[in-house]
Amino acid sequence: MSALTENLHYSIRKLLVAAACAVLASCSSGSLSQSSANPVNWITPYKVDVIQGNFVAKEQVEQLQPGMSRDQVKAVLGTPLMASLFHADRWDYVFTLKRQGVEPQSFKYTVFFKGDQLERFSGDAMPSEAEFISTLSNKRKLAKVPVLEATEAQLKTAEKSRSSAPVTLPESPAASAAADAPPGVYPPLESPKQ
Numbered sequence: 001m002s003a004l005t006e007n008l009h010y011s012i013r014k015l016l017v018a019a020a021c022a023v024l025a026s027c028s029s030g031s032l033s034q035s036s037a038n039p040v041n042w043i044t045p046y047k048v049d050v051i052q053g054n055f056v057a058k059e060q061v062e063q064l065q066p067g068m069s070r071d072q073v074k075a076v077l078g079t080p081l082m083a084s085l086f087h088a089d090r091w092d093y094v095f096t097l098k099r100q101g102v103e104p105q106s107f108k109y110t111v112f113f114k115g116d117q118l119e120r121f122s123g124d125a126m127p128s129e130a131e132f133i134s135t136l137s138n139k140r141k142l143a144k145v146p147v148l149e150a151t152e153a154q155l156k157t158a159e160k161s162r163s164s165a166p167v168t169l170p171e172s173p174a175a176s177a178a179a180d181a182p183p184g185v186y187p188p189l190e191s192p193k194q
Contacts, residue, residue, distance in 0.1 A: 046100070053081045053095035056109050058128040061121070064111070068118040073111055080111075089113040093123070105135070 056077055063076045073091070074080075080091035093109040109123030127135070130145065150158070 049100070050096070050098040052097075054078045054093050055095045055132065056093050056107065056123075056126055057132065058126045061109065061123075061126050064118065064121050066118055066120065069116055070113060070118075073113075073118055077109075077111070089115075089119075 054077070060076055064073065068076075077093055081094045082092040084090065089112060091111045091113075093111075095105075095107045097105045107124050107126060109121070109126065111121040112119045133145070
């Protein structure tokens with residue numbers, strides 16, 4: 001190699017080392033470390049969403065009524081996250097959601113019993129299911145939630161199509177062999193070795 005090429009390679013290496021040092025120095029400076037101009041912020045590791053507890057929706061809270069039994073409350077709200085032996089007449093429903101790039105969300109709701117009957121309940125203002133789902137999107141738009149109820153006309157149409165068209169399933173060779181076999185005799189589980 002000629003001296004000119006060696007000098008060029010040496011100069012390029014020095015330039016790359018200087019650029020790397022500048023980037024690393026900018027990482028440690030306070031004002032630039034939080035900005036999007038910092039190259040370290042361009043690549044972030046994936047962080048798993050952490051979901052803990054039972055989400056209690058506004059619709060569920062509206063179903064609670066004083067005097068309900070513990071089983072009825074459990075049917076409406078689900079199993080409590082915390083039921084202490086020292087506070088047997090109190091159930092706590094706690095829900096936390098930690099996601100990358102979004103402020104952590106935390107909801108708490110407490111129900112109090114007197115004996116086996118629901119006495120009172122209190123907690124955070126709970127969002128409806130639709131409101132909570134809309135907060136889950138941090139960058140992408142979710143499609144509109146479809147209506148999950150069939151109209152009477154749709155039910156009648158489905159019933160007519162089900163009763164008018166008999167359903168026949170294609171029969172496999174194993175099913176036909178099993179149908180031809182006398183009762184109590186079953187085909188072997190494994191095919192014989194050949």
